[in-house]
Amino acid sequence: MDSNLLKGNLDLILLGVLEGGEMYGLELTKAVNVRTDGGLKVAIGSLYPALHRLEAAGFVVAQERTPPRGGTVVRYYQLTDEGEQALRAKREGYRSFDTLMQNFLGPQEETR
């Protein structure tokens, strides 16, 4: 998959995952992986800057906490009200875009 497609929709992906509850970085990557059946893998180089960007935008808030199984503290990210609104807007925007893109996709090729 073109990595630009993932990059362009990373905020939507992360906000969508956080809709299910607070998570820290590793949990987020796992959740994306599980939801897409391994189809999407969020690169670390993109993940943490994206989370910090979402936090700076007020879409998520972070809290440092030790994970249940111990270790160094991690930052748990949680969706804010603004984040929920942004998620709705991003979903709407993506659906509209997807609808338009259908006009260019043509019939799906069958795999033998």
Added chain:
Amino acid sequence: MKHVRLERYLCDATRGLPPKKRVAVMRELRGNLEQHVLDRMVAGMAQARALEEILDDFGAPKLVSRGMWGVHMKPRWTKAIVGVGLVTALSLPMLVAASSVAVLPRTSLDTYSWIGLDSVFRTLNWTDANLSLEGRNLKITKSSSKLYLTTYTKLEFADSSIKNKLGERYVQADTLIQMLSNYRDSAVTFDQSINTKFRINNQTLDFSNLGFEVDFRNAISVEVSRYLFDYVKQFLSNKEIANFSTIEPGSGYQHYVKGNAEPNHPYLAIWTGLEQWDRKDVNSKKATIRFGVLQSDVNGDFKFETAYREVHFTPNWASLNRMKNNEILLVKMTGCINPDWKKSLQEGRGLIDPSSVLKIPVSIGHKTL
């Protein structure tokens, strides 16, 4: 979890961020890395191998640092550039009229010393303000409110020698004091990382290896933090030194400190005391603060020859008489040591237990201490 490659990754992935933010991002990355490692260990993998694999998966640290810089620093720089652009645009007519270029008010600065550094950050030599050195130099100057650390190089030409400024960082004294007072939780950086690419005669010179970083987060206790903080505060304010009671003449060249340091390990050394500058004149003493990187030997001892940096300030003679002990503070260096220097200094060694800060009384003027 301490691991050379891990520490280097964290260091590189957070490069360019302000100290507090840097520490926070490091902590977050470290926490997540540890959880990744735990995942694999639960699956039966050895810790060392798990960590290596995770770091491979994480990819180039600069991807993170670039992204983080974009989030945390770019807005500041954009504001600054817009501000500078605006000011420049407004003042351009005046500048043209005056036919001059705005420069820093150097005349208001008081130069303390020049420090010569070699490629592994050992001291080559030091000198007073009016002399210059070949190679790389760190210039320390101070105005009433700012401490300037400036990297220079001296370039030799057939008919002249020119000192070229490579980059300069300055901080408000109050800011620096605040940074130092937060040693325990902050990675304080004496790093000249800006403007390190310099172009002259169509040749680009990269001096990005200049400077050094010392990560004190785990290496320093609150008590020592205050100790160091006080020294720097004195340095900044040039006030009297209150904690010394004896004066000893300085005439020795080699000094040794028997220590219980980790063998073959770099330590940040901060040494205060007196130095007799003119060996024939016992009154030619100057209070000094020296700092630099010292490498312990195989026995965990230190040998001083010229392996220190010096910072001089004009003594208050009344205060000199109150000086008591000469002391050296040795702080074990951890964390963000430039990998290039680290290669020479400690490559292959595990990063260190944070406990050891050695405060050793020394006596200037004796060959063996």
